[in-house]
Amino acid sequence: MTSIAIIGPGALGGTVACWLAQDREHRITICARTPFERLEVETPKGTLRATPEVATDPASVQAPVDWVVVATKAYDASSAALWLKPLLGPATRVIVLQNGVERVAHFAGHVPEDRIVPAVADIPAARSAPGHMVQHRLGWIVVPHGANGDAAVQLFAGTEIDVSAVPDWQSRAWAKLCLNCAGAFTTLTMRATGPVWSREVETLVRGLVAECVDVGRAEGAMLEDSLIDQVVEGARNAPEGAGNSMYADRLAGRPMELDARNGVIVRLGQKHNIETPINALFVTLLSASGSPWIDRQQD
Ligand SMILES: NC(=O)C1=CN([C@@H]2O[C@H](COP(=O)(O)OP(=O)(O)OC[C@H]3O[C@@H](n4cnc5c(N)ncnc54)[C@H](OP(=O)(O)O)[C@@H]3O)[C@@H](O)[C@H]2O)C=CC1
Numbered sequence: 001m002t003s004i005a006i007i008g009p010g011a012l013g014g015t016v017a018c019w020l021a022q023d024r025e026h027r028i029t030i031c032a033r034t035p036f037e038r039l040e041v042e043t044p045k046g047t048l049r050a051t052p053e054v055a056t057d058p059a060s061v062q063a064p065v066d067w068v069v070v071a072t073k074a075y076d077a078s079s080a081a082l083w084l085k086p087l088l089g090p091a092t093r094v095i096v097l098q099n100g101v102e103r104v105a106h107f108a109g110h111v112p113e114d115r116i117v118p119a120v121a122d123i124p125a126a127r128s129a130p131g132h133m134v135q136h137r138l139g140w141i142v143v144p145h146g147a148n149g150d151a152a153v154q155l156f157a158g159t160e161i162d163v164s165a166v167p168d169w170q171s172r173a174w175a176k177l178c179l180n181c182a183g184a185f186t187t188l189t190m191r192a193t194g195p196v197w198s199r200e201v202e203t204l205v206r207g208l209v210a211e212c213v214d215v216g217r218a219e220g221a222m223l224e225d226s227l228i229d230q231v232v233e234g235a236r237n238a239p240e241g242a243g244n245s246m247y248a249d250r251l252a253g254r255p256m257e258l259d260a261r262n263g264v265i266v267r268l269g270q271k272h273n274i275e276t277p278i279n280a281l282f283v284t285l286l287s288a289s290g291s292p293w294i295d296r297q298q299d
């Protein structure tokens with residue numbers, strides 16, 4: 001039996017938890033802020049259901065687990081970490097599924113770094129109610145190559161999610177951020193980019209991504225120039241209604257992951273003396289938008 005605790009059973013975490021719960025060899029504990037009775041996920045492979053144990057108080061956790069999966073928003077890393085003390089045993093490994101490029105930094109103060117498995121997830125999912133998710137695409141997860149990464153791949157072997165361990169994980173994390181940072185445009189305008197596309201829109205989207213590529217390269221990521229064109233083409237062809245999780249957050253009046261997805265580019269750009277005026281512009285405009293957002297996680 002493998003024990004797994006999922007901290008943050010929302011759109012992504014709830015979807016992943018429900019897939020993992022299909023394996024009878026897994027004993028799943030949900031660590032939730034908002035309680036619910038059961039998990040139900042509409043997936044491209046049909047509806048999955050599970051009734052794992054749901055805890056809402058770290059004090060109620062009985063014993064350490066083999067694996068922890070963290071899937072809160074990046075800005076909730078500190079509150080998520082409050083679960084780790086009772087969950088962590090001497091061999092517990094922690095998979096961090098959040099977006100951004102600071103997964104390890106968010107948890108290094110709480111977990112030995114050699115037991116943190118940072119994971120890039122491309123699994124578009126939305127939550128309709130606590131415990132109820134829609135998974136729009138099976139998607140994939142990549143983790144760093146190595147013993148822990150390979151073990152994480154095995155953990156998901158019974159799911160339909162494509163999980164793999166890659167040698168240059170940092171580059172994959174930055175490539176995902178290039179996709180996510182462009183989402184600031186839709187989040188600001190609350191419109192999909194396709195129907196409003198113009199040369200001026202392209203300039204802004206291209207600028208968001210190009211700045212991310214420049215900073216990512218300065219951080220050591222290997223990023224092709226073609227990545228910029230790929231993200232721009234995706235934005236050009238984005239149909240009405242196409243959004244991202246930060247757009248969904250703003251629409252729902254939830255805090256936005258503005259710092260994890262755009263502010264981090266500005267911050268790390270400053271570290272490398274790289275100007276990032278377009279990401280800075282979107283951070284300024286979205287932070288002034290009146291929507292709730294969480295400033296940088298002060299760990
Ligand atoms: N949704 C998507 O399509 C994708 C999201 N991501 C990334 O995954 C991360 C999670 O996003 P997403 O799933 O959309 O977000 P959601 O808001 O849907 O889920 C976050 C969950 O974390 C819970 N939570 C917050 N703080 C705590 C805490 N201290 N203890 C326990 N639970 C807590 C929330 O509780 P509550 O129910 O009370 O709000 C919520 O259930 C983000 O970094 C996002 O960028 C990555 C790929 C795709």
Ligand SMILES: CC(C)(CO)C(=O)C(=O)O
Pocket residue numbers: 099121122123124125179180243244245246
């Ligand atoms: C773009 C998407 C859905 C890809 O998984 C994502 O990462 C997000 O919206 O947070």
